[in-house]
Amino acid sequence: MDFNPILSELKESAAILDKFIHSNTAISAIENSIVLMSNALLNGNKIISCGNGGSMSDAMHFAEELSGKFRNERKPLPAIAIADPAYITCTGNDYGFDHIFARFIEGFGKEGDILLTISTSGNSPNVIKAAEAAKQLKMFVVALTGKDGGALSSIADIEIRAPHSNYSDRAQEIHIKVIHILIKQIEEALMRAGAL
16 A cells, blocks of 8 residues: 555546546547647637636636647637626626626627536536526537536537546546647647648
């Protein structure tokens, strides 16, 4: 038995990643998300991302890598995270916290756009309302989830679910790996299409 707490954490993380690597469902969902997102960008649409807490940080990370730069020099891509604190506090104050993401989608979302929702439980009310608003606008919804997928699993067009664990940080570790894969493969798809 390993009593080193550092090694114990690393081994637990590696075991969950290994389970994810061997999930054909997860790999297929990532592949389908790459195609969906790449085609949306090629068609002149954008990607909006949202989440709470650490998942908001991941949503911001995803958007800034696409709109800024990932590994190599290229033109910016239209991606934005719902993360403006003035907007969030204004909307939360006037309409309630559950509506902060949905209001943004209603104002900025267009048919054919993508909403990337990130929720380790899949049950965050404000993320669910955003997904519902996106579907009303005929946007596509990709969900990064954990545990049993929650309510998001039945709303999303594509769900990428991290293996079940007792803590949200393990799902977040999977989510950031997926985010980096999505960004890299979107770039490569757009390069192959001559769009970058």
